[in-house]
Amino acid sequence: MDFQHSHSDNPHTSAIHPPEKHRIQESNLNYSNEPIPTRSLSNYIVHCHTPLNAEPQLPLLVNSGQITPADVFFKRNHGPIPDITLDNHKVFIGVQQNPQYYFNAESPAVEWKQLSMHDIMTKWPKATITASLQCAGNRRDGLAAVKEVKGVIWGAGTTSTAVWSGPRLCDVLKDVAGVSSDMLDEMIRDFHVSFEADDHVHEDVCYGSSIPLRKAMDPAGDVILAYEMNGKPLSRDHGFPLRVIVPGFIGARSVKYLQQILIQPQESMSFFQRRDYKILPPWVDHDNVDQSWDTAASLTEMNIQCVICTPTEKEVVASSKPVTIKGYAIAGGGRAVYRVEISTDGGDTWEPVDKMEQRPDKKSGMYWAWALWEKTVPRMNKSTEIIARAYDSSGNVQPEFPIWNYRGVMNNAWSRVHTLPVLQYHM
Amino acid sequence: MDFQHSHSDNPHTSAIHPPEKHRIQESNLNYSNEPIPTRSLSNYIVHCHTPLNAEPQLPLLVNSGQITPADVFFKRNHGPIPDITLDNHKVFIGVQQNPQYYFNAESPAVEWKQLSMHDIMTKWPKATITASLQCAGNRRDGLAAVKEVKGVIWGAGTTSTAVWSGPRLCDVLKDVAGVSSDMLDEMIRDFHVSFEADDHVHEDVCYGSSIPLRKAMDPAGDVILAYEMNGKPLSRDHGFPLRVIVPGFIGARSVKYLQQILIQPQESMSFFQRRDYKILPPWVDHDNVDQSWDTAASLTEMNIQCVICTPTEKEVVASSKPVTIKGYAIAGGGRAVYRVEISTDGGDTWEPVDKMEQRPDKKSGMYWAWALWEKTVPRMNKSTEIIARAYDSSGNVQPEFPIWNYRGVMNNAWSRVHTLPVLQYHM
Numbered sequence: 001m002d003f004q005h006s007h008s009d010n011p012h013t014s015a016i017h018p019p020e021k022h023r024i025q026e027s028n029l030n031y032s033n034e035p036i037p038t039r040s041l042s043n044y045i046v047h048c049h050t051p052l053n054a055e056p057q058l059p060l061l062v063n064s065g066q067i068t069p070a071d072v073f074f075k076r077n078h079g080p081i082p083d084i085t086l087d088n089h090k091v092f093i094g095v096q097q098n099p100q101y102y103f104n105a106e107s108p109a110v111e112w113k114q115l116s117m118h119d120i121m122t123k124w125p126k127a128t129i130t131a132s133l134q135c136a137g138n139r140r141d142g143l144a145a146v147k148e149v150k151g152v153i154w155g156a157g158t159t160s161t162a163v164w165s166g167p168r169l170c171d172v173l174k175d176v177a178g179v180s181s182d183m184l185d186e187m188i189r190d191f192h193v194s195f196e197a198d199d200h201v202h203e204d205v206c207y208g209s210s211i212p213l214r215k216a217m218d219p220a221g222d223v224i225l226a227y228e229m230n231g232k233p234l235s236r237d238h239g240f241p242l243r244v245i246v247p248g249f250i251g252a253r254s255v256k257y258l259q260q261i262l263i264q265p266q267e268s269m270s271f272f273q274r275r276d277y278k279i280l281p282p283w284v285d286h287d288n289v290d291q292s293w294d295t296a297a298s299l300t301e302m303n304i305q306c307v308i309c310t311p312t313e314k315e316v317v318a319s320s321k322p323v324t325i326k327g328y329a330i331a332g333g334g335r336a337v338y339r340v341e342i343s344t345d346g347g348d349t350w351e352p353v354d355k356m357e358q359r360p361d362k363k364s365g366m367y368w369a370w371a372l373w374e375k376t377v378p379r380m381n382k383s384t385e386i387i388a389r390a391y392d393s394s395g396n397v398q399p400e401f402p403i404w405n406y407r408g409v410m411n412n413a414w415s416r417v418h419t420l421p422v423l424q425y426h427m
Numbered sequence: 428m429d430f431q432h433s434h435s436d437n438p439h440t441s442a443i444h445p446p447e448k449h450r451i452q453e454s455n456l457n458y459s460n461e462p463i464p465t466r467s468l469s470n471y472i473v474h475c476h477t478p479l480n481a482e483p484q485l486p487l488l489v490n491s492g493q494i495t496p497a498d499v500f501f502k503r504n505h506g507p508i509p510d511i512t513l514d515n516h517k518v519f520i521g522v523q524q525n526p527q528y529y530f531n532a533e534s535p536a537v538e539w540k541q542l543s544m545h546d547i548m549t550k551w552p553k554a555t556i557t558a559s560l561q562c563a564g565n566r567r568d569g570l571a572a573v574k575e576v577k578g579v580i581w582g583a584g585t586t587s588t589a590v591w592s593g594p595r596l597c598d599v600l601k602d603v604a605g606v607s608s609d610m611l612d613e614m615i616r617d618f619h620v621s622f623e624a625d626d627h628v629h630e631d632v633c634y635g636s637s638i639p640l641r642k643a644m645d646p647a648g649d650v651i652l653a654y655e656m657n658g659k660p661l662s663r664d665h666g667f668p669l670r671v672i673v674p675g676f677i678g679a680r681s682v683k684y685l686q687q688i689l690i691q692p693q694e695s696m697s698f699f700q701r702r703d704y705k706i707l708p709p710w711v712d713h714d715n716v717d718q719s720w721d722t723a724a725s726l727t728e729m730n731i732q733c734v735i736c737t738p739t740e741k742e743v744v745a746s747s748k749p750v751t752i753k754g755y756a757i758a759g760g761g762r763a764v765y766r767v768e769i770s771t772d773g774g775d776t777w778e779p780v781d782k783m784e785q786r787p788d789k790k791s792g793m794y795w796a797w798a799l800w801e802k803t804v805p806r807m808n809k810s811t812e813i814i815a816r817a818y819d820s821s822g823n824v825q826p827e828f829p830i831w832n833y834r835g836v837m838n839n840a841w842s843r844v845h846t847l848p849v850l851q852y853h854m
Contacts, residue, residue, distance in 0.1 A: 188647065189792030214792065220615065220641060279822055281766060282777045295779075297765060303822035332821045333760070338724060339708060350709045365616030365641065394759045395706055395730035395837035396823040403824060410822035 016112045018092040018196070018260045026202035031080050035236040043072050047152045051077035052237065055157030062309035062326045066359070066372060067130070068160035070229055070238060076135050076158065078272070079201035081236045082257050089198070089241050089259075091115045091225075093176045096264040110262065113176050117241050121227060124167035124175070129222050129361060131247035131368035132330050133254055134159040134302055136277050140408035149408030150286075156307040156415070159328060161369050164226040164245045169193070169261075170217045172225060177263055179217065187263070188214050194268035195244050198259035208270030209253050211246050211300070213263060220334075220364040222247050225258065247361075247368035248333045250299050250410075252277050273298050280406045289406055299409065302332030304398055306340055306390035308415045319381045319421035326374040327415065329356075331392035334366030338391040340373045344384050347400070347414070351375070367393075380421045389414045443539045445519040445623070445687045453629035458507045462663040470499050474579045478504035479664065482584030489736035489753045493786070493799060494557070495587035497656055497665060503562050503585065505699070506628035508663045509684050516625070516668050516686075518542045518652075520603045523691040537689065540603050544668055548654060551594035551602070556649050556788060558674035558795035559757050560681055561586040561729055563704050567835035576835030577713075583734040583842070586757060588796050591672040592655040596620070596688075597644045599652060604690055606644065614690070615641050621695035622671050625686035635697030636680050638673055638727065640690060647761075647791040649674050652685065674795035675760045677726050677836075679704050700725050707833045716833055726836065729759030731825055733767055733817035735842045746808045746848035753801040754842065756783075758819035761793030765818040767800045771811050774827070774841070778802070794820075807848045816841045 031050040044054035055074045056064075064072050094110040115123075135158035137151050144153050173179045173193070194210035201207050215221045226245045227234060234240040239256030246253040252272060267273050278296040280289065306329040317323050329337040337358050341350040358371035377386075391397045402413040458477040471481035482501045483491075491499050521537040542550075562585035564578050571580050600606045600620070621637035628634050642648045653672045654661060661667040666683030673680040679699060694700050705723040707716065733756040744750050756764040764785050768777040785798035804813075818824045829840040 185790075189787070189790060212792075214647060218645075218647075220645075279765065279818060281768065281779060283779070297763070297820060299822060301762075301821035303824075333762075335728075335760075336724070338706065341708065352708060352710070360616070363612075363616060365639075391706060392823075393724060394728035394823075395726060395839070396819075396821075397730075397826050397830060399824050400827050412822070 016092070016114050018112065021205035023205045024200045024202060029079055029200060029202060033083050034081055038235065039237060040071055044075070045155065045157065047154065051079050052081070053077060053152045055154055056160070058155070058157055058307070058309035058312060061157055061160065062328060062372060066161060066357070066369065067230060068162055070162070070232070070235055073160040073162060073238065074135065074158040075237050076251065078203065078207050079199055082199045083236070084198060084241055084257060086117050086241050089117050091120065091242065091258060091261065093172070093261045094263070095177050096262055115176065117227070120167060120225060120242065124171045126165050127168050127222075127224050128163060128165045129224055129245060129247060129368060130161065130163050130359065131222070131245055132159055132161040132370040133251040134305065134330060136250040136252055136299055136409040138305070139307070139411040142402045142411045142413060143404050143408040146402055146404040149404070150406060151408050156309070158251070159305070159307070159330060159370065162229050163231065164224060165228040165231075166224045166226040166242070168219075169223040169225055169244070170219060170221070173216065173261075173263065179263070184213070184217055188217070191263055191265055192267045194262045194264055194270070195255035195258060196260035196270070197255050197257040199257045204271040207255060207257075207272060208268050209255050209272050210268035210270075211249060211253050215246065215249070215300075220366060222361060222364055222366060222368060248301050248366070250277060250302055253300070267298055276407065277409060278407065279410055282404055285406050302330065303410055303412045304331045304337075304390055304392040304396045305329060305412045306388050306398060306415055308386060308388050308417045311386070311417055311419055313417045314420055315417070316420045316422050317380065319379055319423050321379055322376045323380060323419065324374055324376045325386055325388070326372070327388055328370045328372055329390040330370040331367065334364070334368060336360070336367040336393040337371040338393045338395070340371070340388060340390045342375050342377070343387040344377060346385060347387055380419055382421060384419050384421070385416055386419065387414050387416050443519070443541050445539065448632035450632045451627045451629060456506055456627060456629060460510050461508055465662065466664060467498055471502070472582065472584065474581070478506050479508070480504060480579045482581055483587070485582070485584055485734070485736035485739055488584055488587065489755060489799060493588060493784070493796065494657060495589055497589070497659070497662055500587040500589060500665065501562065501585040502664050503678065505630065505634050506626050509626045510663070511625060511668055511684060513544050513668050516544050518547065518669065518685060518688065520599070520688045521690070522604050523689055542603065544654070547594060547652060547669065551598045553592050554595050554649070554651050555590060555592045556651055556672060556674060556795060557588065557590050557786065558649070558672055559586055559588040559797040560678040561732065561757060563677040563679055563726055563836040565732070566734070566838040569829045569838045569840060570831050570835040573829055573831040576831070577833060578835050583736070585678070586732070586734070586755060586797065589656050590658065591651060591653040592658075593651045593653040593669070595646075596650040596652055596671070597646060597648070600643065600688075600690065606690070611640070611644055615644070618690055618692055619694045621689045621691055621697070622682035622685055623687035623697070624682050624684040626684045631698040634682060634684075634699060635695050636682050636700050637695035637697075638676060638680050642673065642676070642727070647793060649788060649791055649793060649795060675728055675793070677704060677729055680727070694725055703834065704836060705834065706837055709831055712833050729757065730837055730839045731758045731764075731817055731819040731823045732756060732839045733815050733825060733842055735813060735815045735844045738813070738844055738846055740844045741847055742844070743847045743849050744807065746806055746850050748806055749803045750807060750846065751801055751803045752813055752815070753799070754815055755797045755799055756817040757797040758794065761791070761795060763787070763794040763820040764798040765820045765822070767798070767815060767817045769802050769804070770814040771804060773812060774814055807846055809848060811846050811848070812843055813846065814841050814843050
């Protein structure tokens with residue numbers, strides 16, 4: 001397949017390159033063209049409108065079922081929603097073998113190729129993957145309660161699950177970037193695939209991130225370039241016209257508004273790869289953060305997580321009736337949720353949940369989608385702490401208490417809610 | 428390559444099949460031919476001689492360096508050490524597509540092929556992998572301290588690291604079992620590769636175990652059939668003449684004395700796959716264990732682990748000198764050790780280690796081998812609890828306290844030792 005000339009009569013490949021990008025000051029970001037008419041936020045707790053950062057109410061999230069509707073799925077943005085035209089959008093794909101490139105943006109070393117959305121939607125088989133995305137900052141509120149953190153103070157609603165469709169990244173890279181098995185053999189250890197968005201943010205020239213080439217090229221890694229979510233074209237809020245879906249990884253790697261894919265010998269130089277989304281050590285805070293970023297690796301896979309979604313914290317429940325507890329659990333890297341356990345006595349004893357459903361990918365068998373679980377416990381006639389914890393299939397378990405870190409990421413402490421039983425409460 | 432006739436003139440493949448096996452009562456197992464003359468146990472804490480179960484002293488383990496010598500590497504057995512002759516040993520390889528086989532041992536459905544050790548040592552490239560093995564029962568003593576458990580009461584010495592050499596299992600299965608990429612596509616989700624040893628145990632007809640076909644066939648999974656350990660032929664204690672090495676998985680899957688490899692549509696029926704090596708729920712104990720086995724999945728990858736090896740528990744240290752703490756950390760599934768943290772104030776504050784080294788596989792880049800770390804802390808003039816904890820690259824962290832389970836597996840609680848400082852202690 002020959003993509004490089006598909007939208008150009010110019011036989012010189014050097015004529016193809018991604019548009020130049022410039023960093024924009026936060027105060028100059030333009031939020032006048034947000035997709036307001038198509039955006040209902042009634043299902044959400046909105047933490048910020050510019051950029052839009054909103055998570056669903058937890059009972060709604062878990063009651064929406066295995067597949068989260070697009071208007072319940074959490075919305076995480078770093079800048080204005082770009083207004084991209086399907087017909088005009090191009091995706092640039094290249095291979096960079098020389099790390100020096102990063103210090104010389106004019107380097108001609110990358111031979112870019114470009115794809116139209118039509119190419120992306122027609123030239124490869126359409127794969128469909130059901131995958132949960134989870135923001136690394138999910139449950140940041142639990143760490144903020146320990147000590148001040150930097151970031152949107154998310155609750156536990158930035159985990160959602162959708163059905164994503166589009167070509168497999170490994171197929172696209174084989175054909176367009178010419179990644180052969182010999183080449184892969186050489187590059188698998190050290191190379192990464194970086195993604196850049198066609199957007200504006202104030203922290204960098206655009207949103208960007210990367211994943212190891214190993215993940216990108218693994219047929220069972222199930223990384224896709226998604227143009228559909230739950231059977232419909234992506235909405236602008238969710239990345240129209242194209243986003244990466246990197247199942248098993250923190251949501252930050254599933255770059256929206258995808259414009260550029262570059263295979264390179266190191267991870268992305270983006271702010272969002274190098275200066276964000278890391279578990280900084282507990283001895284790092286505002287005063288010494290600048291010199292600490294390079295001491296921690298960039299996050300990739302999610303850790304084992306389990307959250308009670310209903311009842312909610314301090315929810316009033318009828319003391320005369322049993323209480324049904326519902327929640328989700330998710331492990332990273334395609335690992336299964338091994339077990340969810342519930343305690344109503346402060347962790348002294350534990351009980352199984354009544355039911356739990358987690359569906360592996362029908363082809364790869366990997367567990368990219370969350371487990372939804374529920375348990376009904378006898379009526380509570382006093383205020384009770386309900387605790388849930390989960391293990392993943394590798395025997396990892398959630399820690400009992402939150403472990404604070406400056407960026408407030410990856411909080412996966414045991415989930416706890418306290419009920420307020422009321423006599424003769426009318427449900 | 429044609430293996431099936433390599434040691435037979437019989438053109439009928441049905442003539443090749445593994446030897447029949449019979450279960451032997453525990454009291455009838457024959458321990459008269461243990462490799463006593465070649466076995467020095469002076470480096471070990473011996474928990475049991477028949478079968479031999481022995482772990483190294485922790486300071487010796489960590490001071491032996493990145494690669495553990497064979498006579499320091501932990502020794503875990505379930506029965507007598509078989510006395511196998513290199514020239515006569517055969518390895519049988521087959522594909523079983525029909526689950527009904529398991530209820531009819533006479534089924535002709537498997538077309539077995541056989542390999543001699545000469546075949547295994549010459550017909551494929553020799554891969555060399557540095558990998559840690561860790562018994563799932565490592566640190567069982569910490570769970571036994573909570574409540575009675577079943578199993579050898581191991582300390583933290585059943586983690587060791589060696590350089591293993593032999594053909595890649597994926598290469599062997601492609602050639603001998605005819606696993607094509609189309610076939611793999613069909614089977615990757617549900618199939619397993621089971622291994623059986625040429626030995627006798629009392630729990631089953633032989634030691635056996637299995638791994639998902641996905642792991643076996645993943646070129647970056649680095650599963651090998653090892654005939655060398657640290658550059659020398661395997662010793663009898665470590666699996667002579669051939670063992671599987673499944674890096675990133677619990678040690679129980681790295682079957683020694685390998686005699687049989689079978690691709691099959693479900694995991695091994697062996698006792699050691701189905702009735703052992705599972706994290707049973709905390710509500711399961713001796714009284715209800717029988718009906719509980721099938722409620723928990725078989726263990727595969729290791730969890731995040733970190734252990735202080737020196738000083739040892741209640742070690743007397745000079746109060747006039749700084750103390751150097753050394754230990755190991757290892758994550759499962761090829762994940763890196765993200766960070767090790769030390770606390771000497773009960774977990775209120777944490778400090779970095781002074782150095783840590785973990786080497787990824789030179790080809791796949793996966794972290795199969797442990798990280799060794801050390802930290803020197805100021806002199807201690809009172810009894811001090813030193814705590815170490817680690818995170819893996821997926822953001823999983825060790826739990827603060829042991830979580831008891833009946834089989835006492837996968838204990839990865841924070842590691843704690845208490846020093847006893849003595850004034851003017853002469854080192």
